Amino acid sequence: MKMNTITFTGLGLSLLVAGGIILFPQQYSMSNPPVTQQQIPTVAWQNTRLPDWNKITFSNMPAISEPGSFKAPQNVIDKLGYNPSRSWNAGQKPDSFTMLGDFQDSFKLQQLSLTDISQITNLDLGRSNLGSFGVMKLQTLDSLVKAIPELKDFPISQVKPIFDLLSQNLSTSFDTNQTIGNLLKQSSHLGKLSFDSLDLKSYNLNSIPNITSTSIASFDKWQGVYISEIPGLNKVPFSQFPNPINPVGTSVGIVDVAFATDEQKRNRTVSVSNKKQQRRICRTL
Numbered sequence: 001m002k003m004n005t006i007t008f009t010g011l012g013l014s015l016l017v018a019g020g021i022i023l024f025p026q027q028y029s030m031s032n033p034p035v036t037q038q039q040i041p042t043v044a045w046q047n048t049r050l051p052d053w054n055k056i057t058f059s060n061m062p063a064i065s066e067p068g069s070f071k072a073p074q075n076v077i078d079k080l081g082y083n084p085s086r087s088w089n090a091g092q093k094p095d096s097f098t099m100l101g102d103f104q105d106s107f108k109l110q111q112l113s114l115t116d117i118s119q120i121t122n123l124d125l126g127r128s129n130l131g132s133f134g135v136m137k138l139q140t141l142d143s144l145v146k147a148i149p150e151l152k153d154f155p156i157s158q159v160k161p162i163f164d165l166l167s168q169n170l171s172t173s174f175d176t177n178q179t180i181g182n183l184l185k186q187s188s189h190l191g192k193l194s195f196d197s198l199d200l201k202s203y204n205l206n207s208i209p210n211i212t213s214t215s216i217a218s219f220d221k222w223q224g225v226y227i228s229e230i231p232g233l234n235k236v237p238f239s240q241f242p243n244p245i246n247p248v249g250t251s252v253g254i255v256d257v258a259f260a261t262d263e264q265k266r267n268r269t270v271s272v273s274n275k276k277q278q279r280r281i282c283r284t285l
Contacts, residue, residue: 134229
């Protein structure tokens, strides 16, 4: 596929940058709402202007102008390993309706840790709480320990969210000095306790040891977390993603998923135009 024709289809949240306009088209059984246009940072290159990926972030991308929704069929959910279904309202920024899983093979954002993000954006993690870290509400005690194996060696009393989770769900007393690993070994059923039952906003990020240095991909169900639910991620320049956009070229298109024959032939381009010079059928990706 030639990049200069801009003929991508996909999950509908593919990123397109062409001619200085950033668009978020919608595909697969959903409408193609127009998006707003706004001035984006550019840099001079060979007598023209190109997007300046050192300054472009999810937070300064244009908002969508119309509401919409997308419901994925079960076979798509099974293929992806997460449910990409979602809805959005007019005025929402892309970081609030795009998920980490939408870019798992392109930008590989899941390889970042909160520490990585804070170093790039100068984010003060001390001002963030567990509730602001979107993966936490999706974790069980088992999945958290799997993501952060070092937790097994900590006494229950030293990890307050875990202590509170157990206190909330156990009617009998328990030894708070025993290690978390020993507790799970003796009472494996407690591993199914979910952190979504806690008020996560009442805990600092550092209340769970090593959570900020753990990559997002280590946590269970990370794919369905929105970009805006990861502290500071929407402030990371595209040039500093684990798999960054190439800063040289006149146009860029990225798509992670094309749903076989259902999306291989489309008369609507990613630019949401029906003009003859822009209309192409996308046969392969």
